[in-house]
Amino acid sequence: PEKPRLPPARCPPATLPPAQLSRGRAARRPHAAPLTAVVPAGTVDKHSVEVTNCFSVPHNESEDEVAVDMEFAKNMYELHKKVSPSEIILGWYATGHDITEHSVLIHEYYSREAHNPIHLTVDTSLQNSRMSIKAYVSAPMGVPGKTMGVMFTPLTVKYVYYDTERIGVDLIMKTCFSPNRVIGLSSDLQQVGSASARIQDTLGMVLQYAEDVLSGKVAADNTVGRFLMDLINQVPKISPEDFETMLNSNINDLLMVTYLANLTQSQIALNEKLLSL
Amino acid sequence: MSTYLCSQVVLKIIKHYQEEGQGNEVVQGVLLGLVVDDRLEITNCFPFPQHTEDDADFDEVQYQMEMMRSLRHVNIDHLHVGWYQSTYYGSFVTRALLDSQFSYQHAIEESVVLIYDPIKTAQGSLSLKAYRLTPKLMEVCKEKDFSPEALKKANIAYENMFEEVPIVIKNSYLINVMLWELEKKSAVADRHELLSLASSNHLGKSLQLLMDRVDEMSQDIVKYNTYLRNVSKQQQQKHQYQQRRQQENLQRQSRGEAPLPEEDINKLFKPPQPPARMESLLIAGQINTYCQNIKEFNAQNLGKLFMAQALQDYNN
Numbered sequence: 001p002e003k004p005r006l007p008p009a010r011c012p013p014a015t016l017p018p019a020q021l022s023r024g025r026a027a028r029r030p031h032a033a034p035l036t037a038v039v040p041a042g043t044v045d046k047h048s049v050e051v052t053n054c055f056s057v058p059h060n061e062s063e064d065e066v067a068v069d070m071e072f073a074k075n076m077y078e079l080h081k082k083v084s085p086s087e088i089i090l091g092w093y094a095t096g097h098d099i100t101e102h103s104v105l106i107h108e109y110y111s112r113e114a115h116n117p118i119h120l121t122v123d124t125s126l127q128n129s130r131m132s133i134k135a136y137v138s139a140p141m142g143v144p145g146k147t148m149g150v151m152f153t154p155l156t157v158k159y160v161y162y163d164t165e166r167i168g169v170d171l172i173m174k175t176c177f178s179p180n181r182v183i184g185l186s187s188d189l190q191q192v193g194s195a196s197a198r199i200q201d202t203l204g205m206v207l208q209y210a211e212d213v214l215s216g217k218v219a220a221d222n223t224v225g226r227f228l229m230d231l232i233n234q235v236p237k238i239s240p241e242d243f244e245t246m247l248n249s250n251i252n253d254l255l256m257v258t259y260l261a262n263l264t265q266s267q268i269a270l271n272e273k274l275l276s277l
Numbered sequence: 278m279s280t281y282l283c284s285q286v287v288l289k290i291i292k293h294y295q296e297e298g299q300g301n302e303v304v305q306g307v308l309l310g311l312v313v314d315d316r317l318e319i320t321n322c323f324p325f326p327q328h329t330e331d332d333a334d335f336d337e338v339q340y341q342m343e344m345m346r347s348l349r350h351v352n353i354d355h356l357h358v359g360w361y362q363s364t365y366y367g368s369f370v371t372r373a374l375l376d377s378q379f380s381y382q383h384a385i386e387e388s389v390v391l392i393y394d395p396i397k398t399a400q401g402s403l404s405l406k407a408y409r410l411t412p413k414l415m416e417v418c419k420e421k422d423f424s425p426e427a428l429k430k431a432n433i434a435y436e437n438m439f440e441e442v443p444i445v446i447k448n449s450y451l452i453n454v455m456l457w458e459l460e461k462k463s464a465v466a467d468r469h470e471l472l473s474l475a476s477s478n479h480l481g482k483s484l485q486l487l488m489d490r491v492d493e494m495s496q497d498i499v500k501y502n503t504y505l506r507n508v509s510k511q512q513q514q515k516h517q518y519q520q521r522r523q524q525e526n527l528q529r530q531s532r533g534e535a536p537l538p539e540e541d542i543n544k545l546f547k548p549p550q551p552p553a554r555m556e557s558l559l560i561a562g563q564i565n566t567y568c569q570n571i572k573e574f575n576a577q578n579l580g581k582l583f584m585a586q587a588l589q590d591y592n593n
Contacts, residue, residue, distance in 0.1 A: 056351040082326040131454045172284040191402040254575045261568040268561045
């Protein structure tokens with residue numbers, strides 16, 4: 001989610017892939033597909049705007065004019081409202097690098113739909129080897145009465161996740177490290193193993209930092225030191241006997257439940273066999 | 278045969294549950310994609326609005342058609358390849374699911390139903406599974422004959438009802454670029470719920486659901502037993518009736534009268550209705566799923582507890 005500074009906007013990562021997909025698809029098919037502009041929908045807070053969803057709208061762009069299928073946009077918005085009635089149109093986005101004159105026209109249209117619409121650009125052409133995602137809000141400028149213009153002021157963008165979303169994104173990010181860009185879903189103990197490995201790495205980093213400070217390689221930083229103190233104090237002080245009893249009772253519970261689950265499974269298997277006699 | 282999932286689908290499903298499905302409601306939606314060779318590629322999805330009482334004239338089919346038409350307009354794949362549903366602690370083996378999946382699979386052979394478990398995901402690892410009906414079960418559903426004899430003939434056990442299809446998440450290059458961007462820009466929020474040692478809450482709820490199902494199962498078994506007993510009682514009665522008839526006929530013959538006409542035995546003794554076995558199959562399947570989930574959860578927790586023990590021993 002993106003959080004621009006003026007009205008900050010937050011958008012969950014689910015909104016961004018559609019841009020990629022539509023651009024990617026356009027590049028794949030041989031016939032020219034129109035560039036799509038997408039309408040982010042979301043909720044408005046006092047100081048921030050949260051972009052939670054978006055959908056594609058076909059439009060045609062040529063040298064002198066630009067045509068956007070408004071009917072289509074209205075239709076899609078109605079359909080979306082049936083699922084999430086609290087979402088409103090916040091603005092629009094386009095895949096591309098810059099803001100062009102056409103953007104001004106489209107932005108003007110959307111200022112009729114939404115109050116102070118947001119314009120998002122997702123650079124799928126990868127200029128500067130980065131996919132820059134920027135958000136803008138329009139402000140009028142110029143001499144009143146004479147030539148008026150529109151200026152797009154940039155906003156800061158921040159990404160915000162729900163917990164479950166964060167977990168999903170973590171998993172998806174692993175595809176970046178695999179050659180085929182694929183990843184399967186791992187099984188129970190493997191996950192515990194990888195989570196512990198991660199903690200081990202972070203602990204290693206912290207230890208390294210502490211040693212560096214002690215040997216004088218790195219200057220000591222008070223805030224970091226305070227965090228470390230909090231970390232150490234968070235480990236609860238339990239006497240070994242209490243810990244043993246807690247551990248044993250937990251282990252016993254789990255073993256009993258596993259035994260019961262196995263028993264139930266063998267019971268229904270037996271039932272199945274008896275029925276088929 | 279595996280299913281390739283685009284990451285967008287994963288995120289959208291998570292988001293849909295987050296926004297709509299607080300509580301015990303299930304959220305459902307449609308999966309779109311294409312079939313390549315023997316692989317199913319799911320590239321997009323859209324959610325289904327939930328049924329509300331004041332929306333009586335809401336037409337589901339129309340909503341679907343509209344969505345698909347609009348998506349086709351913008352060059353997004355619009356072929357229906359399956360559907361998804363969220364689940365509560367792993368309970369999804371129901372008649373409704375079976376029927377829906379059957380109709381999907383009847384139309385498109387490779388379609389799957391994606392089951393998303395939000396509670397398990399919140400505990401640290403994404404829980405998304407794809408299921409299809411086995412060919413045997415498809416045959417039985419087509420016949421619509423769920424009597425014990427038909428099921429025995431088809432040789433279906435509760436393990437052969439659903440088959441799990443492995444899921445692979447695959448991204449395009451553009452999405453990977455975007456993921457790198459996200460990684461750079463997002464705050465490091467390393468959540469460690471996966472390593473949490475608390476387990477009793479989850480276990481308690483799962484066991485409660487398991488007990489309910491086992492109760493249902495035992496009721497079902499009692500019903501079946503009564504049916505069998507009725508059948509055998511009826512057999513006995515028929516036998517007795519026949520014997521009495523024969524005796525009477527002998528007596529009449531000895532007295533010189535005409536024997537009594539043969540009556541249709543079956544009309545006198547109507548055979549009791551055999552109970553449909555589909556329900557019990559479903560219950561058995563559900564119990565099996567619960568047990569599997571519980572065992573997985575326990576295995577994880579045992580591992581964590583032993584790790585904690587090892588750490589404590591090391592410290593002392």
